[in-house]
Amino acid sequence: MTPVPSGEDGAISERVQAVFDDIKATRKIERVPAIWRALAAYPELLEASWDRVKRIMADGSLDRKTKEMIALAVSITNGCSYCINSHTAALQRLGATRREVEELLAVVGLFNEMNRLADALQVEPDVRPEPWD
Numbered sequence: 197m198t199p200v201p202s203g204e205d206g207a208i209s210e211r212v213q214a215v216f217d218d219i220k221a222t223r224k225i226e227r228v229p230a231i232w233r234a235l236a237a238y239p240e241l242l243e244a245s246w247d248r249v250k251r252i253m254a255d256g257s258l259d260r261k262t263k264e265m266i267a268l269a270v271s272i273t274n275g276c277s278y279c280i281n282s283h284t285a286a287l288q289r290l291g292a293t294r295r296e297v298e299e300l301l302a303v304v305g306l307f308n309e310m311n312r313l314a315d316a317l318q319v320e321p322d323v324r325p326e327p328w329d
Contacts, residue, residue, distance in 0.1 A: 208236055209239060211239050211243070212236045212239050212242060215232070215236075215239075215242050215243055215246050216228045216232065216233075216236075218246065218250075219232055219246060222250060229282065230278070231278060231282070232246065253267075260290060261287065261290045261291070261292060264283050264286045264287050264290060264292075265287065265292070265296075265300055267279070267283045267286075268280065268283035268284060268287060268297075268300060269300060269303070269304045271283055272301070272304050273304065273308060284297065
């Protein structure tokens with residue numbers, strides 16, 4: 197297991213500390229989550245990853261709750277227990293109900309199965325979307 201710096205002992209660079217401070221301020225949290233602390237060993241990757249997360253997960257055409265639901269669905273499909281826990285907790289903070297998450301889990305399970313069946317049966321696409329304007 198990779199040691200994860202806490203950033204609380206002053207053993208990290210100013211560059212990393214600036215990202216940690218932004219994470220805490222943006223997420224309104226007291227402690228930097230482990231994924232970001234692990235990325236601190238790679239400051240450029242930490243900065244780039246945090247910048248992408250901050251921009252993409254901000255409210256836009258999709259609200260934050262919807263984006264967290266998508267993130268949870270992808271995390272389940274990819275089998276990332278860290279991310280499953282993180283996005284489930286984020287959904288709880290955003291007011292998602294148990295029933296909403298249960299429905300999400302049902303949709304994830306259904307389409308993981310249907311995707312695998314379509315691939316296994318080598319079904320060729322016969323329905324195509326219209327071009328975007």
